[in-house]
Amino acid sequence: MPAPYETDVFVVGGGPAGLAAAIAARGKGLRVTVADWSRPPIEKPCGEGLMPDSLDALRQLGLTIGSEHSFPFRGIRFLTRATSVSANFPSGCGLGMRRTELHQLLADRAAEAGVHFRWGARVSGISREGVAVNGELVRSRWIVGADGQNSHVRRWADLDAFHSYKRRFGFRRHYQVAPWSDCVEIYWGSGFQFYVTPVSPREICMVLISRHRQLRIDRALDGFPELREQLNGARPANAERGAVTVSCRFKRVVRDRVALIGDASGSVDAVTGEGMCLAFQQAVKLADALAAGDLSLYATEHRCLMRRPFFMADAMLFLDRFPGLRDRAMRALSVKPAIFSALLAAHIGARSPAAIVTSALPLGWQMLTAGRP
Numbered sequence: 001m002p003a004p005y006e007t008d009v010f011v012v013g014g015g016p017a018g019l020a021a022a023i024a025a026r027g028k029g030l031r032v033t034v035a036d037w038s039r040p041p042i043e044k045p046c047g048e049g050l051m052p053d054s055l056d057a058l059r060q061l062g063l064t065i066g067s068e069h070s071f072p073f074r075g076i077r078f079l080t081r082a083t084s085v086s087a088n089f090p091s092g093c094g095l096g097m098r099r100t101e102l103h104q105l106l107a108d109r110a111a112e113a114g115v116h117f118r119w120g121a122r123v124s125g126i127s128r129e130g131v132a133v134n135g136e137l138v139r140s141r142w143i144v145g146a147d148g149q150n151s152h153v154r155r156w157a158d159l160d161a162f163h164s165y166k167r168r169f170g171f172r173r174h175y176q177v178a179p180w181s182d183c184v185e186i187y188w189g190s191g192f193q194f195y196v197t198p199v200s201p202r203e204i205c206m207v208l209i210s211r212h213r214q215l216r217i218d219r220a221l222d223g224f225p226e227l228r229e230q231l232n233g234a235r236p237a238n239a240e241r242g243a244v245t246v247s248c249r250f251k252r253v254v255r256d257r258v259a260l261i262g263d264a265s266g267s268v269d270a271v272t273g274e275g276m277c278l279a280f281q282q283a284v285k286l287a288d289a290l291a292a293g294d295l296s297l298y299a300t301e302h303r304c305l306m307r308r309p310f311f312m313a314d315a316m317l318f319l320d321r322f323p324g325l326r327d328r329a330m331r332a333l334s335v336k337p338a339i340f341s342a343l344l345a346a347h348i349g350a351r352s353p354a355a356i357v358t359s360a361l362p363l364g365w366q367m368l369t370a371g372r373p
């Protein structure tokens, strides 16, 4: 007779996706173990913005973020050197918060839910029986790969085949300066974007994203004197830290008893601000599938969840590649900001995907008729 399972679900990776998966699976009464080679709070370069749909998904996991840990923003503002346009979220606010604070809150919530942790533990392989952790086998019924963009679990489970893959480079730095805007601001430069998220009454998080591995924040700021001016000589609170951001779709996210979640299961470019939201939403769907004992349910839900963010990521990467079109789109949006509001509502899932098409048509018309300088 085979030895009994030591845990029902073994989650490889204790980042936002792994912790969310663990919390949701515990909510179904499953025994859950999480292993990560780091220890909380785990830091990672990030724009540190949680859109309203991320906050809804976190609430489903039993986590409400208080004002002592975060700073609210009411919408998104796009800026070029020539123009700007902003829109409020249709309801509620997003929140900016330090990545380490979010990680600690998720880890605390998971501990409170009864998740068993192996922090500082390296997973070196998976097999039919379970997971090899620090060289020991832990027998598990299900294995969840939440080990990020360069997932080993994905490779071990032969799930690496992808449909599309686009890579850019992100650099993050905090500045000790009072937020000057109640929006997350996205500055569109030539071949790069800055996005600025307020994370406390005294601090902002700035991320530079571009296709150029060598481009750094200080040099790119030369192309945006307005942004440098907003910083008002504030000193950086920490060193610039870089990470790769990828827009990538995998052909499959489940095989046998293995499921992928978060960046391990595919990701959208960081400029969308939707990476963590997807992970939290996937966690809820994965727990339903684990409880039903059928991972194919998760595969179907995962495909649906990814559709809208991929579409929006493709649209934003298109604007990055074609500056002439982007400038015309920006001028058109500044003339008709209601179109921008509708697109933002669709971006965060507050309006149906069909709303993207119904908003894009008037935008196209506006670009043709009124978008010229």
Ligand SMILES: Cc1cc2nc3c(=O)[nH]c(=O)nc-3n(C[C@H](O)[C@H](O)[C@H](O)COP(=O)(O)OP(=O)(O)OC[C@H]3O[C@@H](n4cnc5c(N)ncnc54)[C@H](O)[C@@H]3O)c2cc1C
Residues within 6 Å of the ligand: 012, 013, 014, 015, 016, 017, 018, 035, 036, 037, 038, 042, 044, 045, 046, 047, 048, 049, 050, 054, 121, 122, 123, 124, 146, 147, 148, 149, 152, 170, 171, 172, 207, 243, 244, 245, 261, 262, 263, 264, 267, 270, 273, 274, 275, 276, 277, 279
């Ligand atoms: C520059 C940048 C800005 C971003 N800005 C935003 C934003 O503003 N809002 C937003 O929602 N998203 C943003 N994102 C996306 C977001 O950071 C990711 O979607 C999110 O980190 C995915 O979480 P994850 O848990 O899947 O992966 P990760 O956070 O990468 O966690 C994976 C974990 O697995 C562990 N691990 C890996 N292999 C092993 C192993 N073999 N054994 C043990 N442990 C292992 C790692 O230590 C790590 O802790 C941004 C991304 C980038 C690059």
